[in-house]
Amino acid sequence: MNRNLFFWLLSGFLLGGCGDPDSSSKRVQWPTMGTIASVRASSSLSDATSAKRSCEAIFQNQEAIFSAWEESSELSRLNLTAGTGAATECSRDLSHVLVQALALCQESEGAFNPLIGSALRIWGFNGASPVHQQPGGEEIAEALRLADWRQLRTTRASPHSISLQIPVRGMKLDLGAIAKGYAVDLAYAALKSAGCSNLLINLGGNLRAIGEGNQGEGGWRTGIRDPFGKRQVFARFLLRDGEAVATSGNYERFVTIQGRRYAHIIDGRTGIPVRGMAGTTVVAPTAELADGLSTTLFILGAEKGTAFLMRHHPECRAIWIPDTGKETDYAIAGNWQPNHLEILEKP
Ligand code: ADP
Numbered sequence: 001m002n003r004n005l006f007f008w009l010l011s012g013f014l015l016g017g018c019g020d021p022d023s024s025s026k027r028v029q030w031p032t033m034g035t036i037a038s039v040r041a042s043s044s045l046s047d048a049t050s051a052k053r054s055c056e057a058i059f060q061n062q063e064a065i066f067s068a069w070e071e072s073s074e075l076s077r078l079n080l081t082a083g084t085g086a087a088t089e090c091s092r093d094l095s096h097v098l099v100q101a102l103a104l105c106q107e108s109e110g111a112f113n114p115l116i117g118s119a120l121r122i123w124g125f126n127g128a129s130p131v132h133q134q135p136g137g138e139e140i141a142e143a144l145r146l147a148d149w150r151q152l153r154t155t156r157a158s159p160h161s162i163s164l165q166i167p168v169r170g171m172k173l174d175l176g177a178i179a180k181g182y183a184v185d186l187a188y189a190a191l192k193s194a195g196c197s198n199l200l201i202n203l204g205g206n207l208r209a210i211g212e213g214n215q216g217e218g219g220w221r222t223g224i225r226d227p228f229g230k231r232q233v234f235a236r237f238l239l240r241d242g243e244a245v246a247t248s249g250n251y252e253r254f255v256t257i258q259g260r261r262y263a264h265i266i267d268g269r270t271g272i273p274v275r276g277m278a279g280t281t282v283v284a285p286t287a288e289l290a291d292g293l294s295t296t297l298f299i300l301g302a303e304k305g306t307a308f309l310m311r312h313h314p315e316c317r318a319i320w321i322p323d324t325g326k327e328t329d330y331a332i333a334g335n336w337q338p339n340h341l342e343i344l345e346k347p
Pocket residue numbers: 111112113114116120174175176177178204205247248249252253264265266267268291294295299
């Protein structure tokens with residue numbers, strides 16, 4: 001099946017602006033960056049359509065930088081320098097995302113790991129051939145050797161760029177856990193500086209709010225899709241003007257090996273796909289941080305993740321939905337305000 005079509009069929013975990021019966025008439029959506037993007041306007045369809053035009057060009061540019069699939073992307077070309085001894089100056093966008101990714105990596109002691117590319121491939125992700133049995137200990141150990149982020153060397157090349165040396169042949173950077181969030185921030189900045197108001201940008205479940213969905217609300221009401229499919233929405237909350245939200249889940253992208261499902265999020269310290277978590281949602285001041293943190297907190301789980309959030313990102317808030325199928329098992333952390341998060345009862 002065509003990859004874009006595949007993602008059309010599996011819509012994101014986050015529902016943009018749910019609860020508004022008029023929503024579809026003021027929303028435009030299109031496939032991009034291996035997922036679906038949409039823009040909603042509170043005013044009119046034509047405002048959504050003109051915002052889409054700005055976002056479309058930005059997302060295409062970002063895909064040309066960050067795609068792990070396209071051999072011509074800046075990231076793929078950078079990966080080809082692994083083990084050659086070359087230090088490569090990265091573009092402003094790639095530099096920005098790499099710095100943020102390495103910060104999350106350091107903070108999480110490698111749970112979030114931008115060198116996860118080789119580990120993803122041994123589990124059959126990122127265009128690797130389908131895998132019929134679980135990788136063995138040696139294969140995992142080799143993938144972990146190639147995920148040793150402590151060996152990456154960065155130096156500042158200019159005020160807005162870094163040079164990166166990837167020391168070991170076969171090491172593969174993968175920024176799929178954070179690049180979409182960054183692209184949303186670029187779209188947000190472009191729309192704001194063009195004077196746009198009251199829009200909700202959504203790139204594959206990475207959302208950022210401009211203004212509000214309904215007058216006087218102070219933001220956009222949005223929701224987390226129920227990962228167990230028992231009802232449409234698991235929880236509703238208000239995404240305030242300027243805030244971003246992202247969800248990482250185990251239901252949309254996975255491989256099945258010997259009848260067992262493995263999610264596309266791999267613990268960067270063990271090389272093994274994370275189990276036991278259905279979804280993690282994070283609200284943050286930027287979409288790049290929300291995206292990176294949703295993956296990090298998915299890996300860390302609720303207990304370690306709460307301590308991590310309080311220590312490193314107390315300005316953010318999170319919700320974990322474990323894969324137990326029991327909707328009362330969720331956990332929350334961070335600065336949720338009273339009445340800002342509504343966990344919905346089963347119908
Ligand atoms: P999605 O891309 O579905 O929105 P995420 O933001 O959580 O979900 O990103 C998942 C992607 O992150 C994977 O497809 C892979 O490219 C990358 N990834 C997987 N495991 C890790 C990890 N430990 N650290 C950093 N990136 C990871």
